[in-house]
Structure formats: structure tokens, C-alpha cells
Amino acid sequence: MTERLRRIGRFGVRRWLPAGFVLLIGILTALGGSAGIGWPTSAQPSAAELHALLAAPGRDRILVAFDPDVGTYAEVRPAVRAAFAQLVRAGATLSVVSFTPEGRALAVAELDRLRRGGVEEARLLDLGFHAGAEAGLVAATSRLVPAGASGALAEAVRDAGGGIAAFDAVLVVGGGDIGPRSWVEQVGTRLPETTIAAIVPTSLLPQAVPYRSSGQLDALVAGVREASAYVAAVRDDPAASAAREAERVDDAAPSALPIIAGALLLLVGLADAIAGRWRRDAA
Numbered sequence: 397m398t399e400r401l402r403r404i405g406r407f408g409v410r411r412w413l414p415a416g417f418v419l420l421i422g423i424l425t426a427l428g429g430s431a432g433i434g435w436p437t438s439a440q441p442s443a444a445e446l447h448a449l450l451a452a453p454g455r456d457r458i459l460v461a462f463d464p465d466v467g468t469y470a471e472v473r474p475a476v477r478a479a480f481a482q483l484v485r486a487g488a489t490l491s492v493v494s495f496t497p498e499g500r501a502l503a504v505a506e507l508d509r510l511r512r513g514g515v516e517e518a519r520l521l522d523l524g525f526h527a528g529a530e531a532g533l534v535a536a537t538s539r540l541v542p543a544g545a546s547g548a549l550a551e552a553v554r555d556a557g558g559g560i561a562a563f564d565a566v567l568v569v570g571g572g573d574i575g576p577r578s579w580v581e582q583v584g585t586r587l588p589e590t591t592i593a594a595i596v597p598t599s600l601l602p603q604a605v606p607y608r609s610s611g612q613l614d615a616l617v618a619g620v621r622e623a624s625a626y627v628a629a630v631r632d633d634p635a636a637s638a639a640r641e642a643e644r645v646d647d648a649a650p651s652a653l654p655i656i657a658g659a660l661l662l663l664v665g666l667a668d669a670i671a672g673r674w675r676r677d678a679a
Contacts, residue, residue: 442615442617442618442622442626443617443622443625443628443629444629445615446479446617446626447482447629447633449593450483450567450593451633454564455565457553458483458490458564458565458567459491459493459560459563460491460492461567461568461569462492463568463573464498464499464569464570464571465498465571465573466501466502468599469502469571469597471598472569472595475624476506477506478627479595481630488519489518490510491520491549492522493523494524495532495533495578496573499525499569499574500524503522507520507522518547518549519549521545521550521553522545523542523545524542529574529578533574533578533579533582533583536559537559537560537561537583537587538557538559539558539559540553540558540560540562541553561587561589564591565614566579566593567593567594568592568595568596569594570597570604571600572600575594575600576592576594576604576613577607579594580612584612591614593613593615593616594616595626596618597618597619598619600618601618604616605618
């Protein structure tokens, strides 16, 4: 009997190994969310700076420069959505503009998500896609609102000059083509009083951090660690309410699905291995 079980074990280990790997990943994922193995979400001053900047009085009209890359947006998406949630809760309006085709495609999806989440149309302004990359960005310093844009928010921006200076702050969601560097060099030099904050993926750290260190960026959240800390800051904000669920803030909660799938695969592999060995022994 002992020898038979030994043979079954040797035969079945090849079937169990993939399932065991899935189960292990699931357990580590769960521990990362509940036991502190994941990214630390405290002691990140950059996250606190962005949170404080967006919460400051007078941030009623926010321009969101939305130009992330498709390949890296997932890294900062939770932080971007947390920023939207914080601003919506504070009663700010969001005007979204893009200077890259990739950014425009992602902006359309995020605007649709905000509308479906219950954000009033009067608090959203779609400024569309402005061609020309950095040349388009320079032109936007004086003229940003499309001729066909209508509504109280569009008119308020036009009455305030119609360009980037009409906004209380700019939140740059950066990518490879247009990001903090472009905004600091093309806008910051022309409109030095503009408040510019940025959320960027890890790949943009080398170009973004010097601008933050020099004060040319007023706040910067870069990479997974800082994004996670900022999401936690918004989640734990005393101003948060039951509206958080409707706003769909990504808390990156661990899922039990990998654990369940791994356990089921282990059971199926074990049963199949035992049944197959008994059939051969019987034959």
C-alpha cells in the first residue's frame, strides 16, 4: 500500500504543480492586502502633498490633462480615479483635455465612467483632443475651449480667458509623449502662476522628480508605491462618505478567486491522478 501511494505521488506531482503555484500566488496576494506584505501605504509625503493640494480651498475648477500611455496607465489608474473621487466629493468641476490620441481614447472611457457613476453633466467638460502635441499645448495656453462646447462650465472658462489660466489647478496624467516635462517647459514658463500637479507611472520618475524637487511641479505622485499611498489617503479621508462606492474608487482589495481556483485545481489533479493509477493497477 505504501509503495502504491508513493507511485501515485510521483505520477501526480506534475499535475499538481501548476495548481499549487496558482494557490501560492493567491495566498501571497491575500497576505499582501491583509498582513502588510504589499506596497506600504504610509510615510509617503508625495501622496499627502497631492491630497492636500486638491483639498485646498479654491480648487473649484480643475483642468485634467489626460495623456497616459495604454501600456502604463494601469499602474496609476487607481490613483487617477481616487483623484477624481476626491475632487467630485469636494464639489470641483473637471475639464478633461488630451494632446495625444492614446490619452484621448482613455479619457473618453474615464469620462463615461464618471457619468455612469452619477457625476452631474454640469460638472464635467470634455475639451476633446488638441492636435500638435507640444505645439497644441502651447496654443492651449490662450485658447482651450472648442467652439462647439456649450454649457455653464464652458462659458465660465471662456469668460475667464478661455485658456489654461482660467483653471484653479492642472492635474497632469502623464505618459511617454506628453507629461510633466512638457507642461513645465511649455506651460509653466509661459504661465508661471499655474498650479501643476502630476500622476505618472514609474517610467517617468527620472524626468518628473527633478521638476518636483525644483518646485516647478506643485505635487507629484509617481509609481505604484506612491499611487497606493494616495489611494489610501483618499479612502481614509474623513470627508469620504457613502458616495465612495458610486464613485468607484479603486481600493485594490485582494481577491479570493486565485485561492479558490488553485484549491479546485489541486483537488481535480489529485482525484485524476489517483483514479488513473488505480485503473492501471486494476488492468
